Amino acid sequence: MTAATADATGRSSVSESERPIRRPQLVAPAGSLAALRMALQHGADAVYLGLRDATNARNFGGLNFSEDDIRKGVAEAHARGAEVLFAINTFAQMGQVERWHHAVDAAAGLGADAVIMADAGLIAYAARRHPSLRIHLSVQGSATHADAIELMRQQFGIRRVVLPRVLSVPQIARLARQTDVELEVFGFGSLCVMAEGRCLLSSYATGDSPNNKGVCSPAHAVRWDERDGTMDARLSGILIDSYAPGEPAGYPTLCKGRFTVEGERGYVLEEPTSLNAVSLLPSLIDMGIAAIKIEGRQRSPRYVADVVGVLRAAIDDACRDPRRFVPRQEWQATLGRHAEGDQVTQGAYDRPWR
Numbered sequence: 001m002t003a004a005t006a007d008a009t010g011r012s013s014v015s016e017s018e019r020p021i022r023r024p025q026l027v028a029p030a031g032s033l034a035a036l037r038m039a040l041q042h043g044a045d046a047v048y049l050g051l052r053d054a055t056n057a058r059n060f061g062g063l064n065f066s067e068d069d070i071r072k073g074v075a076e077a078h079a080r081g082a083e084v085l086f087a088i089n090t091f092a093q094m095g096q097v098e099r100w101h102h103a104v105d106a107a108a109g110l111g112a113d114a115v116i117m118a119d120a121g122l123i124a125y126a127a128r129r130h131p132s133l134r135i136h137l138s139v140q141g142s143a144t145h146a147d148a149i150e151l152m153r154q155q156f157g158i159r160r161v162v163l164p165r166v167l168s169v170p171q172i173a174r175l176a177r178q179t180d181v182e183l184e185v186f187g188f189g190s191l192c193v194m195a196e197g198r199c200l201l202s203s204y205a206t207g208d209s210p211n212n213k214g215v216c217s218p219a220h221a222v223r224w225d226e227r228d229g230t231m232d233a234r235l236s237g238i239l240i241d242s243y244a245p246g247e248p249a250g251y252p253t254l255c256k257g258r259f260t261v262e263g264e265r266g267y268v269l270e271e272p273t274s275l276n277a278v279s280l281l282p283s284l285i286d287m288g289i290a291a292i293k294i295e296g297r298q299r300s301p302r303y304v305a306d307v308v309g310v311l312r313a314a315i316d317d318a319c320r321d322p323r324r325f326v327p328r329q330e331w332q333a334t335l336g337r338h339a340e341g342d343q344v345t346q347g348a349y350d351r352p353w354r
């Protein structure tokens with residue numbers, strides 16, 4: 001027998017003890033075929049990937065897929081019962097929209113299970129040209145409330161939304177009660193301070209931003225200079241950071257640069273850190289989150305293998321017995337090793353000051 005109650009929105013719900021557990025899909029980053037294979041071997045339910053061009057918000061040199069590689073990746077994923085989500089998550093540029101249309105047509109033609117998109121005009125194109133193609137609203141679409149999500153569902157039939165990393169756990173729980181669109185949230189990976197999809201910081205230094213070129217520090221603008229063992233990182237000639245001999249160096253972005261202000265040198269905007277939501281898995285599972293995403297298509301196949309392995313084990317444990325779930329020490333140690341700046345946070349999920 002099910003104990004039915006009504007929540008604050010008036011929708012009926014079943015008691016916590018009797019609600020069936022919905023296992024969230026584990027969505028892993030694939031910046032290369034090697035990373036895709038690691039993700040599949042270590043238990044990903046889906047991988048996300050993109051082309052080697054500005055249609056892809058991880059448009060880093062030496063990464064990403066040709067159409068031939070995507071064909072192979074789709075075949076290998078499907079052979080293991082996994083899905084391929086095709087990211088076309090930048091915003092089309094005036095006069096170049098055909099490039100983005102071509103990416104959407106390629107996703108449909110290559111057998112991708114869904115496209116991850118942010119630009120409303122491109123989403124309309126995908127919905128019109130490929131009505132059976134699943135559309136996921138990218139985190140770059142910045143949909144943080146039910147009205148925005150419902151509008152996209154009504155207009156374009158989006159099936160899932162990747163939530164921006166600015167919402168707290170109670171806010172996500174409220175959203176989960178307010179919409180039937182599937183919710184995907186980040187479980188692990190690098191954080192940055194932008195309101196997702198809205199950062200133009202790098203445009204001031206390079207002319208390029210994540211939204212139009214898919215990368216916030218384009219490789220052509222990055223320069224590394226070594227002098228007396230110190231490594232300087234510059235973006236379009238602007239000194240972003242200096243690393244002492246032996247100090248690990250991150251990819252230089254303006255937001256995570258160390259600058260001197262009022263005589264003190266330090267991280268002025270943001271310290272490098274990674275989101276780690278493993279301890280929140282029981283809450284996320286309880287609210288019916290459809291997918292847990294790992295950030296990091298720019299990271300190595302080793303990162304993908306390790307982080308997918310941990311998240312696979314953690315999601316399985318949390319689904320088996322959510323009330324007794326405790327993150328294992330070895331998981332946290334592995335995730336800590338792959339964290340930016342060697343430190344982790346729960347970011348906006350947990351806001352102790354509110």
Ligand code: SF4
Nearest residue numbers: 192193194199216255
């Ligand atoms: S400049 Fe920083 S805040 Fe902006 S998109 Fe790049 S990493 Fe994120």
